[in-house]
Amino acid sequence: MKILLLGAQGKLGQKLINELINNNNIIITELTGNASELNNLKTQAVGQDVLVSTVGAHSIEELVLIAKNMITIASENQQRIVWSGGAGSLWTNEHTRLIDIPMKDFPAELAAWKPAVYGHYEVLKLLQSSNVVWSYLSPALNFEDNPPRGLYQTISSDNALYNASGDSFASYISGAKALASEIIKPQYLQHRFTIVENY
Numbered sequence: 001m002k003i004l005l006l007g008a009q010g011k012l013g014q015k016l017i018n019e020l021i022n023n024n025n026i027i028i029t030e031l032t033g034n035a036s037e038l039n040n041l042k043t044q045a046v047g048q049d050v051l052v053s054t055v056g057a058h059s060i061e062e063l064v065l066i067a068k069n070m071i072t073i074a075s076e077n078q079q080r081i082v083w084s085g086g087a088g089s090l091w092t093n094e095h096t097r098l099i100d101i102p103m104k105d106f107p108a109e110l111a112a113w114k115p116a117v118y119g120h121y122e123v124l125k126l127l128q129s130s131n132v133v134w135s136y137l138s139p140a141l142n143f144e145d146n147p148p149r150g151l152y153q154t155i156s157s158d159n160a161l162y163n164a165s166g167d168s169f170a171s172y173i174s175g176a177k178a179l180a181s182e183i184i185k186p187q188y189l190q191h192r193f194t195i196v197e198n199y
Helices: 011-020 038-045 060-077 108-128 172-184
Strands: 002-006 027-030 050-053 080-084 133-138 142-144 151-156 169-171 191-198
Touching: 002 011, 002 038, 011 027, 011 172, 038 060, 050 060, 050 172, 060 080, 060 108, 080 108, 080 172, 108 133, 133 172, 142 172, 151 172, 169 172, 172 191
Parallel strands: 002 027, 002 050, 050 080, 080 133, 133 191, 142 169, 169 191
Antiparallel strands: 151 191
């Protein structure tokens, strides 16, 4: 299986590579150049089986453009998309979602997360309305670059998962493992899935 990885230099992308690197059946190509440039992405997608994104959200517009490019190419080449998205569109146990906050009222202390919250939700809607084969990971509400606290579980859901301690937490390592599993043996085709660590 050949995969093209967008966002390979990021923390999650590096951890995903670590999960896949020892699998002799996987050949990883790290995208070089700008993922928002259609021709650049198209050239490097030739011959790939799966297009995987762990890109960070620098702006809503850039994230949406990257997703549109991936969908265009995957549709032309019959390729699968695996997208690492955001948790802002998950329903919490308080029956709220971050994306339901009007953008102008978004909390100032969370401003850095605004592109991820709104951008990744737009990507999810694009995938849902597309004709490509896709999977979309929404992480736990608390998704951190810290050591795992327990074993993880995944489920297809629009609701955030909580463990017995009442926490919605997952480490980047567990997120990378979940993405690797979905790449190698997909369980959530045409679905959004989410994750939690049990401890």
